[in-house]
Structure formats: structure tokens, C-alpha cells
Amino acid sequence: MKKVFLKDIAEKLNVSKTAVSLVLNNKGDENKISQETQQRIIEYAKKHNYVPNQLARGLSRGKSETIGLIIPNISDTFYSKIAGYVELKAKNLGYTVLFSSSNEDPKKEGELIRSMLNRQVEGLIIASTQQNLKEIQSLKHDKFPFVLIDRHYPESDTNYVVVDNFNGLKTATEHLLQLGRRKIGFITLKPGLEAIKQRLLGYQSALRDFNIEYKEELVKELSPGNYENEIESAIRELLKFPNSVDSIVFSTHYLTSVGLRELKRKNVKVPQEVAIVSFDELTAFDLVDPPITAVIQPVKDIANTAVDILINEIEGKDSTMDNKRILDSKLEIRKSCGTF
Amino acid sequence: MKKVFLKDIAEKLNVSKTAVSLVLNNKGDENKISQETQQRIIEYAKKHNYVPNQLARGLSRGKSETIGLIIPNISDTFYSKIAGYVELKAKNLGYTVLFSSSNEDPKKEGELIRSMLNRQVEGLIIASTQQNLKEIQSLKHDKFPFVLIDRHYPESDTNYVVVDNFNGLKTATEHLLQLGRRKIGFITLKPGLEAIKQRLLGYQSALRDFNIEYKEELVKELSPGNYENEIESAIRELLKFPNSVDSIVFSTHYLTSVGLRELKRKNVKVPQEVAIVSFDELTAFDLVDPPITAVIQPVKDIANTAVDILINEIEGKDSTMDNKRILDSKLEIRKSCGTF
DNA sequence: ACAATCAACTAAACCGATTTAGTTTTATAA
């Protein structure tokens, strides 16, 4: 069964390509194609399993019913879940989504943006490396529809959907404080991402509220690409006698994983000697020994909201929609901090 | 900075679109465009940041430098990792990848295949629902390049890259047997997927080798979409006095997760009362209480091999390449089965 | 001295749609 094209249908039915195109795009009525002709076209198309070539269609309309999703890394659960929900929601609204991972490389991110524009995507959802302000502003300048998720450029006025990182981490830290922990370490990433900065601020703010002095040596900032090698010394230093930390807040799920692994290797009792809390989680965190108390991000909500905002902007429907959203996270208390 | 098109370059430089196109596609030499003209074109293009419209290019060449990846669910770690590696490898070879999730729905899978074909993908990597034999055979018939991964149709002669499910599960079961367990439950999915069938066969084969009678009531087959609700009764029945099982093999990482969760809820001691092994794993399985012994799948290898085979077929280079691969998995022994 | 060859291009068709600006035929209004 070979491919059928518009032309084929037109020739077989002795009508013009125009008629066929109009009818199959539901513009038959408004263009006064007779019911009878419409029927013939639709039937023939269905019978021969006609589907329009999206490249041709996209080219000629300058549209593609496609949106792009650029994330740091599709392998990371957080982003893969986002991707899953974005795909679902977008598909429901009639859009295909084109994914790509930047691998935290700003240059690659730039290339991806351009490559997606070439492919005529109609809008972008970007979890940016946050080092492409220029590119982002040029999108903005061109009035190209896009939404930043997870990470945004606070200095630029754009649409975004992010989690309240500040309060998320503040809540996590407060939880430890309320349980009587006073020497709280913080293992996070080297700053650069606004989200990471906010998390540090949240940590500091919680300490301040409890009148606890902020000590720089309790904060370990690891490199995104090398944290697995750096975790050992970070933990070792936090545990250094006589000022060993009695708890650690981890800034991402993977830092929590490697951190806990390291604590176990060092035979540190969690939560008795050191309590831990994680910002963001992994599927099995409730099964871990001990089950890890974590700040849960509203992944589905982030994805759905982003798609809503984006499509709304593409289709220009509701101009009153709020295009900057800070979503709440939720502290899921398990056992890694002990109990009262 | 507005977009530059081929035409613009041609006009500015007083050459034909043909010349520009040829030069920018590295066909300048073979078409005897003078070095000087080539230089001018390349410089101008670079300076003005020209990038060809992929839709137009794809349309006119009937190609797109794009391959499609159809998986059941991008949110599942296993597939998201596959996706990550496929993307990486494909990009290295000059291809973009278009992902889509079928959500285990054969109808949707069919639509995705067609939708990807419309988008002129040059090849497909499919982790099929395995209920689209017709569609697959029609791809085969049209000599359209594709590779099945993770799940394949044994009745159809196609390219595939799968894991040795039989031996993977057999090894897992043997491990329990070697540790003295004799009443081994198996929690798996309702058959339908070849991979799932193979796992059951592996389980049975291990029992046979140890001269242990296969009992149907020790095998619980849950529904892919409803296992979370079915797990309770499955576990309850396996634990039923006086024939309680002394160990359980789980057929997928998510069954392991819900299963272990349920065992904990029932206060069953793992591994003392019931040892467990998982086929496939989750990032935090080594941190779980107890760390879960799991059959690890060579995710990266699956992805790379699939891309290699596919691109080789698309570009028709090495006709001797082995296009059917069964990769080995590896048993990672942790503590969920106890020790000798 | 003249055909053949070659270097260095280009015009125009084409990919498969969409869409604009008509055209033809019939019905209606003045």
C-alpha cells in the first residue's frame, strides 16, 4: 500500500487539490464545497488512509503543530516526568512535542533552540542552563512564544513556571530545626542557577528565624558534573570532629543519593547521628533505609501549567492568563530526620 | 536579527540559489564552484547565521536527518535512560531524534508510527506494545529502516536489540535457589509481551534445574495498568499459611517497588522471611532497606546498538552487520536475598 | 580553424502541501 498524496486524491476524484485540501482541513463548509463533494473526498481519503505530509504542511503554513521541550537531561527522573506530562497534555491539545537535552551545555542549548526554530516549532518550553540570556531575550524580542520551567532568568521578564525553591528548602530546614537539630549542613551545587541560589537563601532564612548563626563551612557546593567525586570530601568535612554536623539538607535528589551512599559507607547512623532531608525525590525514596524525608515537587502541575501557558500564548486566546507561576512544593515527612 | 534564507544570500551575492545550496551542502567542489565564490558564500552564511529550514530541506530531499523513537512511556526510568543514550548517540551521528510515548496503547503506537512517517523520519526505533504486528510487517515490507528494542516480535523477521530475558530471570531465580530458598514466588505481568513470557520461562527453567516443582499458584500475573491495586492480594496470597513463599522474584522494577512497599506494610522481614530479587532496577535500589539484588539491564548498550544498527541500515553501509542482538544482563548482588 | 571539452555557473522543476485570487454557472433582485 503506497502513499497517497493530495494530488492523487484530486486526480482520482476529478476535483482540484484546493478542494481536497480545504475539505480535509474542515474548511469545506466555509468555502462552499458541496456536501456531496465533501463526502466523496472524505471517504476516499479515509479509505486510502491519507495523512498529510507534515513537512509540506508545515512549510506552507509556516506552522507545525509542534512545540519544543528543551531540558538539561532526559535521563533525569525529574525531567523525564516533566517530559511525560508535557507530552500528554500537549497531545491532548493537538500538538506534538519535540524533546531535546542540552546536557547543561549553554552552547548546545543555543543550538537546540535554533534547530527547533528551523523545524518551525510554534513554541518552546525550556528548562534552561541559565547562561543564554541573550538567546532568551532574542526569543522574547521576536515575540516567539516560550515558557521557562524549573529554571528562569529573574533579570528578564518572561513567562515561567517554577517551584518555590526558597520556601521549599526553608521548610525542609525548618523541619530539622523543629526536631532539635542545630548543626545543619547543606550540600548543594555551585551557584549559577537561580533555583540553586534560592535554595541557599531558603536554608539561610530558616537558620535566621531560629537565631542560628550561618556558617559557610557547613555549606558544600559541588560541581554539577563532578559531584560523585566530590561528595566524599564534602561529607568528610561536614563530619569533622569536634564540630560534626547533626543533619544535612541535600539540594537535589542525586546529591541525596550519593550523599546517603557515602554516609552509609562511613557507617554514619541516619537519622540518629545525622538526619537528612532531600529537595526533590526519587521513586524509591520511601523504601530507602531510612525512608527519606523529601521536598516533593509538583511535577505534573509544572508540566501542565507550562503547556497551558504556552499554548495559550501560541493561540492567543486568553490575554489575562497569569504567565508567571511559582508553585508550591510539599514536604513529605518520612524517617530520615527521626521523629519528635 | 531576522531570518536569512537561501534566496537572500543568493541575491546579496549575485549568485544563484543553486550555487548557494551546493556550496553550503559541501558540494561546491564536485560542482566546480570556484573557490572564491565558495568562500564568499560560506562567509556570508556564517556571518548572517544562516541555518536551513529543516522542513523545506526535508520536503525537497524526502529526508530529514531525523529518526523516531517510540517507547511505552518516557517517564519510566528504563525508557528515559534509553532515550537519553539514543539521543546522544544519534546526535553524534548527525541525526535528531523524535520521541513519543505510546502509553502501551497499540492504537496510539500505530498512530505514532504513521505520524512519524509523515514527518519523514528516516528510521524508527520502537519498543513496541507488541500488538501491532501488521504495522511492523508493513514497515518491513516497505523496507523502511527500523529496529525493535526491548520488545520484539519473535514471529517476525526484523532487526532487534533485546536483553536476554530468559537468562536474566533464570540467573535471578538461581541465585535464590543457591541461597537455599525453595518456595519462590514470581510476581510478573500478564503475558502479552515476549519479554514477559521469556522471564516466566527463565523462572521455570531455573526451578527445573533444581528439580523443584513449578506451581502455578506461586506465579502472580498483574495487569500493567492496575498493578498497584493488585499487588496487595498477590502478596497476601503468596504469603498464605501454611505454604508461604520464602522469596519472590519481581519481573520489573516497579513491581519490585510496590511489592517491597507492600511487604513492609505487612511487616514481613526482608530478606529473613522473604528474600526478593528484581528484574531491572531503579537508581536508589542500592540504598533501599534492604539493598535490592537486581538484574541490571545494559541500557546504554541497548541504545547504542539500536542506533548503530538503524543508522547503518539507513545509510546502507555495512551489509554484514548483525541486526539481531540479544544482550546479556548482569545480576547485581546486594542484600535482599541474604547471604550464604 | 573548428569541434570537443571543461570550468563556472544558472533557470526552472520539484517536494507536497496551503492559500489567494479568480472563474464559471446558476439563482436572485431591481
Add this chain to the structure above:
DNA sequence: TTATAAAACTAAATCGGTTTAGTTGATTGT
């Protein structure tokens, strides 16, 4: 009766590239 409008179409341009089949002018061979 004639202009006007409406119904039911269609030809051809267009989207932005690629590619085939030439063209032109200079060089070479005999």
C-alpha cells in the same frame, strides 16, 4: 432584462529548500 450575488469550484503562487538539465565563455586538441 440586466446587473448582482451566491454557490461551487480551480489555477497558480507560495513556503524554502534541492536537484536536474542546461548555458556560456574560455581552453584544448588536432
